[in-house]
Amino acid sequence: MSLDVAEASIVVMSSSWCDESELSFVTRSVAGAASRSGAVSIFTPSPAGERRADGAFDLVGIGAAQNATWPDVVTAHWPHEADADAVWIVDEPSESALALLHGCPGRAAHSIAPVGLDTDPSVSQLRLIPRPDRSGAGLHVPINPLARTGRHTGLGFTGYLLVLTDRPSRPPVTPPTSKAAWLTARFPEQYVVVVEGAEAVVWKGRALRGAVPIDTRTDLWRLVAHAAMTVDLDPGAIVARECIESLRFGTPIVVPAHSVAARHAQAGGGLTFRNVEDMFEAVERLMSPQERECFSRDGAVYADSAFGDPDGFVAALAATLQLKHP
Amino acid sequence: MNDPPTTFRRPTDPPDPLPSIRGSDHVVRLHKEWARIHANADLPASRTLSRRLRDKTRGVASRFGTGNHDQLLGDLVRAVDALAARCDELSDRVANLEVSVDDVVRTFGPELTQLRAAAEQQLDESPGRTTPPQ
Numbered sequence: 482m483s484l485d486v487a488e489a490s491i492v493v494m495s496s497s498w499c500d501e502s503e504l505s506f507v508t509r510s511v512a513g514a515a516s517r518s519g520a521v522s523i524f525t526p527s528p529a530g531e532r533r534a535d536g537a538f539d540l541v542g543i544g545a546a547q548n549a550t551w552p553d554v555v556t557a558h559w560p561h562e563a564d565a566d567a568v569w570i571v572d573e574p575s576e577s578a579l580a581l582l583h584g585c586p587g588r589a590a591h592s593i594a595p596v597g598l599d600t601d602p603s604v605s606q607l608r609l610i611p612r613p614d615r616s617g618a619g620l621h622v623p624i625n626p627l628a629r630t631g632r633h634t635g636l637g638f639t640g641y642l643l644v645l646t647d648r649p650s651r652p653p654v655t656p657p658t659s660k661a662a663w664l665t666a667r668f669p670e671q672y673v674v675v676v677e678g679a680e681a682v683v684w685k686g687r688a689l690r691g692a693v694p695i696d697t698r699t700d701l702w703r704l705v706a707h708a709a710m711t712v713d714l715d716p717g718a719i720v721a722r723e724c725i726e727s728l729r730f731g732t733p734i735v736v737p738a739h740s741v742a743a744r745h746a747q748a749g750g751g752l753t754f755r756n757v758e759d760m761f762e763a764v765e766r767l768m769s770p771q772e773r774e775c776f777s778r779d780g781a782v783y784a785d786s787a788f789g790d791p792d793g794f795v796a797a798l799a800a801t802l803q804l805k806h807p
Numbered sequence: 808m809n810d811p812p813t814t815f816r817r818p819t820d821p822p823d824p825l826p827s828i829r830g831s832d833h834v835v836r837l838h839k840e841w842a843r844i845h846a847n848a849d850l851p852a853s854r855t856l857s858r859r860l861r862d863k864t865r866g867v868a869s870r871f872g873t874g875n876h877d878q879l880l881g882d883l884v885r886a887v888d889a890l891a892a893r894c895d896e897l898s899d900r901v902a903n904l905e906v907s908v909d910d911v912v913r914t915f916g917p918e919l920t921q922l923r924a925a926a927e928q929q930l931d932e933s934p935g936r937t938t939p940p941q
Contacts (some may be wrong), residue, residue, distance in 0.1 A: 655814060656811070656813075656814050657814065659811040660811070662811035662812050662813075662814055663811050663812060663920065663924065665812075665814070666811075666812035666814075666916055666917070666920040667917050667920040667921060667924070668917065669912065669913050669916055669917060670913070684814070685818070686815070686818055686819055686820065686912065686913070686916075687812065687813075687814045687815045687819075687912075687916070688814065688815040688816075688817060688818035688819070689814070690818070756924075756927075756928050756931065757924040757927065757928070758921075758924040758925050758927075758928045761921060761924060
């Protein structure tokens with residue numbers, strides 16, 4: 482149950498709550514975990530005083546500027562004065578969000594999205610991925626293990642290269658995204674399944690073979706669980722959720738070297754690439770059953786221990802936010 | 808990076824070979840029918856009433872200039888046979904070409920793609936290469 486500012490020990494300011502982004506998923510997970518340690522209030526940039534139930538939380542509007550961004554300090558309408566001891570969490574430390582936070586001098590906050598180098602030092606990013614020495618629990622990233630038991634009904638084969646696209650929204654099916662075109666040209670014997678625009682588009686030997694809809698998260702999990710590897714061209718910037726899910730299903734990953742997901746790959750779950758040739762090398766290496774088995778095992782152990790422990794995440798978050806863990 | 812490899816408008820996988828026309832039902836039935844007619848023609852003339860009637864009719868017909876249908880049908884059967892043979896031969900050649908095209912695509916496609924990726928990486932890493940102004 483969520484409370485107003487005065488009663489809440491944890492205040493979450495979220496402009497992404499209703500998106501379908503990774504930021505929204507992580508914000509909801511953090512709010513859920515924090516609610517085990519204290520009362521949580523969720524504030525969104527929506528009409529002042531609007532209160533909308535969403536699962537276990539009430540979303541409270543404090544006013545909104547144009548384009549549904551945060552209102553300025555003067556027009557923001559807080560239901561009550563903030564509790565001086567409340568812990569503040571902001572999903573994205575945008576300029577307008579920081580201005581609101583700093584409406585109360587000396588207020589510190591935790592950010593879910595990465596914090597820029599020039600961001601106010603009073604805002605620190607929450608650690609959601611364990612350190613390289615694997616100490617501490619990461620964000621809980623749930624999967625449904627039953628997805629392993631049956632492949633996606635729209636595909637009559639398994640062991641394909643699953644490519645998670647780097648193109649937004651619903652682009653035309655053909656031509657495919659650049660790196661998928663490189664992959665199907667380089668590996669003509671392999672089915673390359675490109676996930677974009679809520680569809681799984683199948684390529685083989687440079688030719689389009691068909692497309693099947695992805696209606697639910699379970700559909701995506703089925704695709705991930707029965708792939709030979711997941712090539713994520715644009716992993717999420719916060720935890721790279723789909724890469725973690727892939728590793729938990731035992732499917733190794735191939736990801737850009739400059740991404741957050743590279744940390745998962747380096748932890749044993751796969752390989753990274755800087756350019757197309759690197760990508761070919763990584764995919765070729767993971768095509769070897771022995772190599773793939775090795776990465777699959779190590780990746781699953783890493784991902785399950787780091788991202789498969791909901792109680793551990795609740796405790797780790799409580800420790801980070803200095804909350805009293807029940 | 809330059810343009811990615813072009814995708815094909817249709818798969819290059821060779822489809823199943825076309826069935827033989829010479830062995831098709833229509834042609835086989837034509838041959839059988841033709842053979843049956845000739846077999847009947849070889850029977851003794853006085854064997855049946857219907858045979859005798861047919862011979863009589865054929866005699867009358869030949870007198871009025873329509874008796875060379877047998878000849879025409881024979882030519883037609885041979886023409887169908889020749890066409891079927893040529894179609895089957897062409898089908899075989901197309902099937903072979905489809906296999907060859909697929910072999911070429913599967914062999915040279917990946918090799919060229921790999922070479923192109925390597926060449927582009929070398930170009931990117933070459934010291935003379937500068938980033939265009941923003």
